[in-house]
Each structure stands twice: as structure tokens, then as C-alpha cells.
Amino acid sequence: MAAALDGLGAVLDPLAQRFAAAGFELALVGGSVRDALLGRSMPDLDFTTDARPDDIERLIVGWADAHWDIGRKFGTIGLRKDGYQIEITTYRTDAYAGDSRNPEVAFGTSLDEDLVRRDFTIGAMAVRLPGRVFVDPFGGMEDLEAGRIRTPGTPETSFGDDPLRMMRAARFVSQLGFEAAPEVVAAMREMAGRIEIISAERVRDELVKLMCGARPWDGVDLLVATGIADTVLPEVAGLRLERDEHHRHKDVYQHSLTVLRQAVELEARYAAAQEAAGLDADDPQRLAPPDFAVRFAALMHDVGKPATRRFEPGGAVTFYHHDVVGAKLTRARMRALRFDKDTIATVSRLVELHLRFYGYGEAGWTDSAVRRYVTDAGAQLTRLHILTRSDVTTRNRRKAERLAFAYDDLEARIAALAERERLEAIRPDLDGTQIMAILGIGPGRAVGRAYAHLLEQRMEHGPLGPKRAEEALRQWWAQQPEAQA
Known part of the structure; x- marks a missing residue:
């Protein structure tokens, strides 16, 4: 950590001296300390202090490149300095009262009081400035080394103060590859219903961060296992109903998690191939991992199956039109979570198109059918490539190889047609x-x-x-x- 802090000296030292000269405490805190210990990049820096917002603003005016006070009522003044985004927040406590959707904020008087209110021990560490004294009253370093998500106090108290922390636990499972401690999981299961008081926008933001983590399937699985997904992603939780004791079809929930994992892997490979090919950064097909749209489409692609399941004579199970039904359910869920229209359209369109490829290998497609595939996918063609390939989870190696070969062939034909016809911009020959x-x-x-x-x-x-x-x-x-x- 010392090396990381030395690299920040040009910002830390003069800022700390300003506060110390005015008689105030200042400490680097939370995720900034965690990231320094993990050796991660730190473009955003969080500080805490006993100074009140008016004092914070007075001390940084003239030093900061820019500042803003949109978080003043929560005790936070934001600023930018030498390319760093910085937030300085007065020591505080906050909690949700009853069924309120917004936390009640009260200013605190000490660093220890501020740290105990924080969500998890790995975020309840601090470095006092200017002396750079490491403060870890709740064993955050030990939990960081163990890869464990634990709360400073009881998880019931922490989640009672802010129920969104239950989703944040799942987000850290995804981002860091850590495991939630047993008592944390138990409290999440017991208090899952409290997530209902959190605004859709805050839930959405945590969900996006979770989906863009290194292991989003683990974060989703924790939400489902604890019952939180019953509120925030009930369509995904509902996929567990598709388990079949007679094994007449695959476990749709586990299949969806596998598709998500494979989409994350393919996303990186497609992005690397685009980079190697020199694809323009502003090309609509260009991926910039992590790509929320393709990941969320992978998770949601089969949510239409519970509503369309039919048992046929002889034991066969069908899900006719689950792509169309799934697209409608995805659109409705994303609207409820207050996603923007473009993101909703992108993800729901991918869900709707995820079965379009099947049948290509057996029946063969005319050039006209290939053109329609590309035209229907539009700017989402690369994402559709990833989703379609990720949807192959069969253990039958021959079947998997046959599908992979067929899709290789389809992509090759798309490339050949595009070369001849500039397929990405199909228009009539006359305007x-x-x-x-x-x-x-x-x-x-x-x-x-x-x-x-x-x-x-x-x-x-x-x-x-x-x-x-x-x-x-x-x-x-x-x-x-x-x-x-």
C-alpha cells in the first residue's frame, strides 16, 4: 500500500496539510484504501473528515481544479484535482427509518464512529493523514487476505441501516471473487424483504456494477439463494422452477448462469479480435468490456421459459415462443428498474433474437436469410454473436462442435457478404x-x-x-x- 500512497503524494500531502493547518482531521477511507491494498488503479479517491461541508468547501476552493456540492446535504463535497475524482465527506451515520426510501443522515465526531457505519470490513479501513497511519479496527485486512465479505458490526445492524448493502455484498462477490461470510448470507436471507424500500434507481446502479464484475454469475447466484432476487430480478429467480426431477430437460437456471459465464469469456475474445483488427473505436459493433448489455441479455435470455413450458406426449418438453415472451418480460423488468430506453431496447432485442440462428446448420440459409439476420441484429450483431455462441451449454461434444462449426460458417458468410455489399448499411438501390x-x-x-x-x-x-x-x-x-x- 505504501507504494500506492507514494504515487498519490502530490494529491494527498497538500490536501492533508490544508486540513491539518485548519485544525481538522482527514483520512483516506473505504474503497480507496481497499484498492490500494489490492494494487488496483485508484482514479477515484474518498476521504472523511470532522470538518463540516462549509469548511471542506472553504479549504479546497483555490486548490481544486473544480468542485461541486451536489452531495452537500449528505455531508459530501466533490472535486477534481490532477485528473482524480475526489469526494470528501464529513464523519457521519445514516440509517433508513421504517419504510423510507432515503437514508437519514447525522454527522459524526470521530473516525471510529464513521468506520463502524460502513458496509463491510474491507471498506472500513482508513489511512490517517498527513501521518499515513493505517487504521483497521474491524479486521478488514484479515478479511481482504481471506477473500471474505463481513460487516463491521452485526450484519443485521448494517443491513438495517441500509438494505442496499445486501446487494452490495453480491456486487463484491462478483467484482472481487470473494465469498460472503455465513452470518452475512443468513442475514441477507432473513432481511431480503427490506430491499423493497430501496429506490429502483439505486437497485439498478448496484445491479449494473454486479453484472460488470469479474464473476457476475456468483453475484447473481447469491441474490437468488438469499431471496433478494425474488424482488429485484424475479424472472431470474423464477427459472429455478424449471428444475425437472425426471431430467427431461436441463436446469434452466444453472444453464443461464453458464451462458452468462461463457458470454463474459467470449466478450473478452471478441473485443481482443476487434482491437487486433483495428476496428474504429466509434464503430457501433465495437465492444468495450465489461459490456452490460450482452451480459444481462445472457442472464435474461430464457426468462420466457416458465410461461411457455409445455409437456408433450412422450415426455418431451417445449418452450415455443419463449424468445418473444422473454423479450417482453425483460423489457418490463428493465423499465421497472428505470433503465434508459436505449439499453432496454438493446437487451430486449438480443433476448428476442437469441434463437434466430438455430436451424442454420441443418437447413442452410440463402444469402437473403443471412442479410436478414444481419439487418435484424443491426448494431447488436457482435453482441448477438456472443449471446448465440454462449447459449451452447450441451455436454454432447459432437453437438457442441457441430453448432460451433455452423456459427463459424455463418460469421464467415456474413463477412464475405459484407465485403461484397457493405451489408451493414443495406438500403434500396433507389432513394x-x-x-x-x-x-x-x-x-x-x-x-x-x-x-x-x-x-x-x-x-x-x-x-x-x-x-x-x-x-x-x-x-x-x-x-x-x-x-x-
């Missing part, structure tokens, strides 16, 4: 202005219908060129009621 000029008509619905017809011809036959496109347009027009008038 609206040209259509109106050829047919001698003005703007109206007929132009839109003509455009759609030419697009259909483009999809079916590939580029026609202006001459053949005009012939096709005139043949179509001759059959339209407007041409007979």
Missing part, C-alpha cells in the same frame, strides 16, 4: 427522390410502399444496380391501384 422522379408522383404513402418493395428486392437478391432496380420498380408500380387511376 425516395429517385422513386418519385421515375414514377412521376409526389410525396405520400405510395413512395413508402415503393421504397419497402425495393428494400425487399435488395434483401432477396442483393444489389440490383440503378437500371434493374428501375425495372423492378416499374413492374411493381404497374400492379398498384394508383397506376390504374
Whole structure:
């Protein structure tokens, strides 16, 4: 940790001297200390102090490159200095009263009082400044070395103060690869219902961080096992109902976790391949791992199965149209969690399309079908590649190899067609202005219908060129009621 702190000396030392000269305490705290001990990058720095917000602001004005006070009512002043995002917060305590969705904040008077209110022991460590004295009253270092998530006080007290900490425990399981201590898991299970008082926006933000961790499947599994997912992701929790004692079909819940794990692995490989190929950073297909959309689609892709399960004569189990139903359920859940429209559209579209590939290897696809696959996927084509490949979890090696070969072939055909036709931007060979000029008509619905017809011809036959496109347009027009008038 000493080396990490030395690297921050240009920020830590002058800031600490300002507070000390004014008679205030200052300590680096929480995730900043944890990350320093883990050797992780530290672009964000958190400090705590006995100074009140007005005093904090007075001390940093003129030194900070910029500052803001949006968190003033919670005791926090934010600032930027030499590229670091910094938050300085007055010692405090906070808790949720009854069914309130917002914590009640009270300022504290000591560092120890501030540390005991923190979520977990690995975040309840501090470094007093300017002397750089390490403070660890609750054994955070030991838990960090053991890979354990534990609370400074009782977990019941910690989760009672802020129920979102239960989701944060699952997030750290995902991000750090740690395990929650048995008493933490027991308290999460006992208090799972308290998560209902937390705002959808705060739940969403924790969920995104969990899904973007190194092992999101472990974090999700903890939410499901403790019953928290019954509230925040009931569709995922509901997949456990698909276990079949007669083994007539796979365990859909465990399958979904496996798909998620495989998507994380493939995400990194596709991103590396794009980097090696020199794909432009602003290309809509460019991935920037961790990619929440592809990961959440992998988790949610089969949530339509419980509603569509049917037992057929002879013991077969079917899930017809679970892709469409799953997309609707995914869209509804993400709206409830207050996701933005673009993210909702991306994830739900991936869920809807995740079965589109199946049948390619057996029946074969025409070039027209390949074009439609690419056009339907649009900017999500790379994500769809990842999701489709990740959805193969069969233990039958021959079947897995056959599916992998078929998808390799599909990707190769997509690349070949794109090279010939610039497939990513399929448009009719004639635009609206040209259509109106050829047919001698003005703007109206007929132009839109003509455009759609030419697009259909483009999809079916590939580029026609202006001459053949005009012939096709005139043949179509001759059959339209407007041409007979």
C-alpha cells in the first residue's frame, strides 16, 4: 500500500496539510484504501473528515481544479484535482427509518464512529493523514487476505441501516471473487424483504456494477439463494422452477448462469479480435468490456421459459415462443428498474433474437436469410454473436462442435457478404427522390410502399444496380391501384 500512497503524494500531502493547518482531521477511507491494498488503479479517491461541508468547501476552493456540492446535504463535497475524482465527506451515520426510501443522515465526531457505519470490513479501513497511519479496527485486512465479505458490526445492524448493502455484498462477490461470510448470507436471507424500500434507481446502479464484475454469475447466484432476487430480478429467480426431477430437460437456471459465464469469456475474445483488427473505436459493433448489455441479455435470455413450458406426449418438453415472451418480460423488468430506453431496447432485442440462428446448420440459409439476420441484429450483431455462441451449454461434444462449426460458417458468410455489399448499411438501390422522379408522383404513402418493395428486392437478391432496380420498380408500380387511376 505504501507504494500506492507514494504515487498519490502530490494529491494527498497538500490536501492533508490544508486540513491539518485548519485544525481538522482527514483520512483516506473505504474503497480507496481497499484498492490500494489490492494494487488496483485508484482514479477515484474518498476521504472523511470532522470538518463540516462549509469548511471542506472553504479549504479546497483555490486548490481544486473544480468542485461541486451536489452531495452537500449528505455531508459530501466533490472535486477534481490532477485528473482524480475526489469526494470528501464529513464523519457521519445514516440509517433508513421504517419504510423510507432515503437514508437519514447525522454527522459524526470521530473516525471510529464513521468506520463502524460502513458496509463491510474491507471498506472500513482508513489511512490517517498527513501521518499515513493505517487504521483497521474491524479486521478488514484479515478479511481482504481471506477473500471474505463481513460487516463491521452485526450484519443485521448494517443491513438495517441500509438494505442496499445486501446487494452490495453480491456486487463484491462478483467484482472481487470473494465469498460472503455465513452470518452475512443468513442475514441477507432473513432481511431480503427490506430491499423493497430501496429506490429502483439505486437497485439498478448496484445491479449494473454486479453484472460488470469479474464473476457476475456468483453475484447473481447469491441474490437468488438469499431471496433478494425474488424482488429485484424475479424472472431470474423464477427459472429455478424449471428444475425437472425426471431430467427431461436441463436446469434452466444453472444453464443461464453458464451462458452468462461463457458470454463474459467470449466478450473478452471478441473485443481482443476487434482491437487486433483495428476496428474504429466509434464503430457501433465495437465492444468495450465489461459490456452490460450482452451480459444481462445472457442472464435474461430464457426468462420466457416458465410461461411457455409445455409437456408433450412422450415426455418431451417445449418452450415455443419463449424468445418473444422473454423479450417482453425483460423489457418490463428493465423499465421497472428505470433503465434508459436505449439499453432496454438493446437487451430486449438480443433476448428476442437469441434463437434466430438455430436451424442454420441443418437447413442452410440463402444469402437473403443471412442479410436478414444481419439487418435484424443491426448494431447488436457482435453482441448477438456472443449471446448465440454462449447459449451452447450441451455436454454432447459432437453437438457442441457441430453448432460451433455452423456459427463459424455463418460469421464467415456474413463477412464475405459484407465485403461484397457493405451489408451493414443495406438500403434500396433507389432513394425516395429517385422513386418519385421515375414514377412521376409526389410525396405520400405510395413512395413508402415503393421504397419497402425495393428494400425487399435488395434483401432477396442483393444489389440490383440503378437500371434493374428501375425495372423492378416499374413492374411493381404497374400492379398498384394508383397506376390504374
